[in-house]
Structures are given as structure tokens and as C-alpha cells.
Amino acid sequence: MDNKIVSDHMNISVKKGAIFLVLVFVAVGFYVYSVKNMNANPPKIVSILTASDLQLSAADGIKNGMEEAGFREGKEVIYEIRNPKGDKELVAKMARDIINSRPDVIVPISTTAAVAIRDANNIAQLPVVFVDVGNLKQLGIVDVKKPGGSMTGLTSNSLAMGGKRVEMLKEAVPWAQNFAVVFNPNSVNYEDIRKVYDDAAKMLGMKITPYNASSEAELKTALDRIAKDQPDGFLTIPDMITSEYATTIVKVLTEAKIPSIDFNTEKGAKEGYLIMLGVTRFSMGKEGARLIIKALKGEKLGDVPIEYAVGPTIEINLKTAEAIGVELPDSVLNKAAVIYK
Numbered sequence: 001m002d003n004k005i006v007s008d009h010m011n012i013s014v015k016k017g018a019i020f021l022v023l024v025f026v027a028v029g030f031y032v033y034s035v036k037n038m039n040a041n042p043p044k045i046v047s048i049l050t051a052s053d054l055q056l057s058a059a060d061g062i063k064n065g066m067e068e069a070g071f072r073e074g075k076e077v078i079y080e081i082r083n084p085k086g087d088k089e090l091v092a093k094m095a096r097d098i099i100n101s102r103p104d105v106i107v108p109i110s111t112t113a114a115v116a117i118r119d120a121n122n123i124a125q126l127p128v129v130f131v132d133v134g135n136l137k138q139l140g141i142v143d144v145k146k147p148g149g150s151m152t153g154l155t156s157n158s159l160a161m162g163g164k165r166v167e168m169l170k171e172a173v174p175w176a177q178n179f180a181v182v183f184n185p186n187s188v189n190y191e192d193i194r195k196v197y198d199d200a201a202k203m204l205g206m207k208i209t210p211y212n213a214s215s216e217a218e219l220k221t222a223l224d225r226i227a228k229d230q231p232d233g234f235l236t237i238p239d240m241i242t243s244e245y246a247t248t249i250v251k252v253l254t255e256a257k258i259p260s261i262d263f264n265t266e267k268g269a270k271e272g273y274l275i276m277l278g279v280t281r282f283s284m285g286k287e288g289a290r291l292i293i294k295a296l297k298g299e300k301l302g303d304v305p306i307e308y309a310v311g312p313t314i315e316i317n318l319k320t321a322e323a324i325g326v327e328l329p330d331s332v333l334n335k336a337a338v339i340y341k
Contacts, residue, residue, distance in 0.1 A: 043078045044071075044296050047103035049094055049117060052086040052240045054281070055109035057266055058132050061285025062107065062292065069293055077296075086240045088112070088186070095120040102126065105295040107288070109281075111135045115188050118151065125150040127295040131288035132281055134158030134238055135189045136306065144306040152304040154288045156279050158238045158263065159192055161312055163200035165277050168314070169233045169261040170204050172275060172332045176232035176259075178207050182222050182249075184239045186214045193237050208235075219245055227256040234260040236273075246271045250320075257324040269315035269340055274326065279311035313337045 046066075048059050059081055063073060071077045080103065084090035095116035098106055106121070106128045108114040114130040115138055121128060130153030133139065141147045144155075170176055181197055183190060194210065201208045209231055211222035219241055226234065234253055236242040242249065243264050250272035253260050261275040262268040268276025287309060295301055315338040321328055333339070 043074070043076055044105070045078050045080060045101075045103035046105050046107060046292060046296075047080045047098045047101065048082070048107045048109065049091070049098060049113045050081070050083045051091060051110040051112040052244070053083065054240065054243045054264070054266065055113070055132060056081075056083065058109045058281035058285035058288075061282035061287075062131065062289050063285075064282075065286035065289025066292065069289060071293065071296075086244065091116045092120070099124050099126060105129060105292055107131060107292060108133075109285070111138050111188055114139055114153070121150070127151075127301050129153050129288060129291045129295050129301065130155075132156050132284050132309075135192055137192060138188050141306065146303055147306055148302045150301050152291060152301040152306055154284055154291060154307050154309055156238075156284060156309050158278075159189070159196050161263065161277065161279075162193060162196040162235075162237065164312070165235055165261045165263065166197060166200035166204065166206075166208075168275060168277050168332070168335075169235060169259065170206065172261075172328055173233055173259045173326060174329075176206065178209050178231050179233040179235050180209050180211060180226045180229070180231035180258075181235045181237060182211045182213050182219065182226075182242060183237060184214050184241050185212050187237075187239050189238075197235065197237075213241055215241075216245060220248070223249065223252040226258070227252055230256065231258060234258050236260075236262045236264070238263050243267065246273075254320060254323050259324060259326050260320075265313065265315075269317040269320075269338070272317060272320050274317060274320045274324070274328075275332070276315040277312055279309045280313065283311070284309045316340070 066077060082094040084094055091112055099120045106117055106126055108117040109131045111133045114133045117128055118139055128151040134156050136155055183194060197208045213219040213222045246267040260273045262273040263278040265278045265280040294304055314336045316336040317340040
């Protein structure tokens, strides 16, 4: 074979080999760059702890608010949601598990969940943004403008709204002299809630008749007593017991023709209570997203003021009013954002 032809073939092979190597180096370089770039901005981990199913709508609100701010689930942020479904011991265990996993931000929803996280986070001091906490006293927070430590959040101020519910039900049934309330003695808010309701009733020249229940069986016993005692009205408290068994409570109250007011926007008047006065958890979650973003950006949460949820809203069920034989005054009807007929 002609030497020139052989030489040309060798040159072509060398060039192809060189091109192949260049392509390999380019591909490897692009892969390494992509991996490094991906690792440089991994999704942030937001760990959410509820107390029961009741707070899941607040978690949805958080996701919605974060999405609107550009934090897409699975892209910029990953949510880890733990729900103990009302098991108080499991709340504490889940809180410890969250601290051990060391997420970027921890979001307890409810006073119960926030207290568990505070206790578990005592040493680690990971950033915490609570949502739907009604009792700041239980968290040891004195100054809402500068909460200190590694925690801030959004409060529903549900303790103060307890007094407003007493006032609203009294306005709805002006002749009332005593209201029944089912309290959960195992609640972290037990003493404070009792005081708020008692003080509000005294201001109106009334009294609160307490009935304790921390389980379904105890609740049914309390409801039997309430139906027999025939109080002038019934108020719920922000607690899993009254939330979980709303249908059972409403049935007893309606049959006994006892006017009622609930705190739970997810159930409340829709479920059959006469009146609902409260703040929607979805909106609280959405508002809380702004504080979560501050935490993700590295702000010192102990210096971030605690915010109060916007609200409350009032809803009325006129079918219930008719069923129990109560005619609501215009002063109450005019305050309602929603009326179920």
C-alpha cells in the first residue's frame, strides 16, 4: 500500500480519536459542573409537626404561600410532615426525631406541637417558626417584638378569642345566664383557657359551668350531663377533643336545643354549630410562609417579631337556629361573613 495513503489513514484516526477524547472531556466536565451546581443549591428541608389532622389545612396554606413566593415543592423546598393524630406522647417523640434529622426550618402547628419542639430543641437551637399557636405563655415568650432564642411565628391569639366567643354567644342569646364548656384537663392550655372563659363570663354577669373530658368516653358522659342540665349555651375550646367529635357534639346540642358557638373554621357552622368565630388555619399557614422564608434566608429568628393572624371571621347556621328555636338579632347576623341557610 502507498505510504502516503497509510499516513493519511493514520492522521484521520488520530484526529477522530482526539475529537472523541475532547467530547468525552466536555461531557465529563458538563456532568461534574451539573452535579456541583445541583449540590450547591439543594432543596431546603422544612419539617412540619402537627398535633392532629386538624392542622393539616395550615400545612396546605404554608405550601400555597411558599409556592407563591417562588419556593416550589420538590424543587426549592421539600416538606416533611409528621402527624401524631392527637397522641400526646407521640408528639414528643416526633419532636425529638425532627431535631435529630436537623432540617433547615422546623414548623410546629398548634401550641401542643410548639411546646414539644421547644423542649426537644433546647440544646440544638434549630430555627423554629410556629403557626397557629394560641398561648405564647406556654412557650415562655414574654416579648412578642423580640421573642429571643431561635423561635418566632404566627399566633392565632385563640385565648383572647375565647373571651370574644363568650361575648358573641351572649349577644346571640341575651337572656343567657350560664354557658357550658367542655375542658380537657390534659391540655397544655387548661388553666389559661379556664381563666379566660371565666373572666369573660363574669364581665357579663354570667357563669361558666365546666365539664371535663380528655377522651371520647368522657366526652359522651359530659354531653349526657349537659343535655340533662340544660345550660343556656355551649362553647367549645381550641382542643382536639371538641374538634375530633364535632358531629357528636352538634347532634346532642341540637336535640337538646342548646345554642352553641365553635372556634373551628374547618367545621363550625358548616358542621351544625349555631355560630363559628375563628381564624382559618389555611390562611394562618399562608401568612406563616413569610416567616418561614425569613428563616430559610438565615435571619435571626429571636429578633423577628411574632405576628398575629388576620381575622377572625364569623359564620352562622340558620338551619340550626330554626331547629333549636332561636331567633338571632340583626346585630349578630350583620357581623357574619357566611350564613348557612
